[in-house]
Amino acid sequence: MAPPTVVVSDVVPGRRVCEPVIFTVEGDLGGDLWLARTDAGDEVTCQRLASRSTPGRTAFAAVVTFEKRVDLTLTGPAGEPRGGQRYGIREGRTREPDAFVRLDTGYFDLEMCTGTAGGTGSSKWGLRHFGAVAEGVDLLPSGDNAIGGFYGPFFTPENGLINPPEHTTVDVEVVERGPVMHHYRMHGTVPDGLLDELKGKRFAIDWIFTYGTPYFTRVYHVDDFQTVVNGRSITNKITVGDEFEGGKGELLFDRFAAYGGTRYRAGDPYAEELVTMVAETMAAPRRGAAPKFEEFRRLLTGDMRSAHWDLYWRLFCAWEGALDDEEIRERLARVRAAAHVRADLPDRVWTLAGEPVEVSAVPDETIFPGPASKTAEFHTGTGRAMVWWTSAPSGAFQIVQRRQSGWVNWGTNGENECPELPVGVEIKTAYGMFRDTWADVADQLATPPQVTRDAR
Known part of the structure; x- marks a missing residue:
């Protein structure tokens, strides 16, 4: 019997770099690693995927660099590495106390954490360090922010601002771990x-990283729910949030763009109303205040505008216990009602932008773009860019590029923390020097190569 051959073909123009390819062949093939040969004679390492193999069929993952088409012929089990050379993803020394793994994927240097449920930024689960190996810049140097958290519908005024990344921990299941692919599932x-x-x-949450690939993949699964946020019925929609930090006065990304143009409204009335309510709450007479309230009072004394944003929402968080549930409901209902009105006043005009948006130049350094499935944030000077593709569009986004603190955010929510990304959507996130080519990168993320069996 001839060795199995698969054909990998691409309808999107351009060169694919370390593109992950998953294919299945007949038979129960043992061993963790196999070798394949391309039609050009190059050797490719293939990792057997136990989670995707079934009786009589064996699944493999490989990464290939090609343009238009490449043929892969499985040749046999891989032997020991030649000359002691190691191929593939490597694990390294971790930095954070709650780190689960530090990976050098051959393209990314990242650290995945399980969280500590401490209620602060440094207690979040997710990717708390992340960067490109070649660039050598950590996009999350402090460990106080994270890529990959999800927030709405739980982090909403209606629900008492429960923040899943900060208020709980996760267990991590290793689905696949090999030189070609690491697949982790958070619970x-x-x-x-x-x-x-x-x-x-x-x-x-499923996270997949592959060797040398300039993007990673994730999917969020949440128990079914239906609730009301911002006066709208929300069924199985979430807010996914990716954070970045450049340090005070510095932005890692200073522009936002959506594929085909950006439709957005500028400013964040909800945040402004929340700040106002913090001041009112602090000034109100109070007997027998909870210790947590007194702690926040001390932290919020002085210039409130310069206080850390977390202090505003944490005061009204049911998890914190600074205020009782009834007071939280009453005060956040007023915030919500005022913000809801202000969000749709005639002076909140929609802007249709054909060019990337300089978010730090608009009120509150925040914009709320409309529906999109391909988006990017990039830096005009360095050329670095983060590109997102979602397999179904998010109905809205919140984008923050706050120069004063250096904090940048990409979130799949609309006004007043209303979640807009359907549960179960695949998210591919690419990072690199893609300022001028991000739309082409997004096209490649959206249309993976097709894998078929060679019928010859």
Whole structure:
């Protein structure tokens, strides 16, 4: 019998670099690693995928660099590395106390953390360090922010601002771990907030990294839910948030763009109303205040505008216990009502931008773009860019590029923390010097190569 051959073909123009390819062949093939040969004679390492193999069929993952088409012929099990050379993804020394793994994927240097449920930025689960190996710049140097958290519908005024990345921990299941692919699955339960319909909800997040690939993939799964946020019925939609930090006065990304043009409204009335309510709450007479309230009072004394943003929402967080649930409901209902009105006033005009948006130049250094499936944030000077593709569009986004603190955010929510990304959507996130080519990168993310069996 001739060795199995698969054909990898690409309809998108351009060269694919370390593109992950998953294929299945007949038979129960043992061994963790096999070798394949391309039609050009190059040797390719293939990792057997136990999670995707079934009786009588064996699945493999490989990464290939090609343009238009490449043929892969499976030749046999891989032997020991020649000359002691190691191929593939490597694990390194971790930095954070709650780190699960530090990876050098051959393209990315990243650290995945399980969180500590401490209620602060440094206690988040997700990717708390991330960068490109060649660039040598950590996009999350402090460990106080993270890529990959999800927030709405739990982190909403209606639910008492429960923050899953900060308020719970995750267990990490190793689905696949080899030189070609690492596949991890996070498992967690969201702490209960004010809304009964959101209590006891579990979630799982699949993360896939492949060797040398300039992007990674993730999918979020959450128990079914239906609730109301910002006056709208929300069924199985979430807010995914990716954060970046350049340090005070510095932005890692200073522009935002959506494929085909950006439709957005500038400013964040909700944040402004929340700040106002913090001041009112601090000034109100109060007997027998909770210790947590007194702690926040000390931290919020002085110039409130310069205080860390977390202090504003944490004061009204049901998990923190600074205020009782009834006061949280009453005060956040007023914030929500005022912000809801202000969001749709005639002076909140929609802007249709054909060019990338300089977010730090608009009010509140925040914009709320409309629906899109291909988006990017990039830096005009360095050329670095983060590119996102979602397999179904998010109905809205919140983009923040705050120069004063250096904090940048990409979130799949609309005004007043309303979640807009359907659960179960695949997210591919690329990073590199893609300022001028990000739309081409997004096209490649959206249309993976086709893999077929050679019928010859």
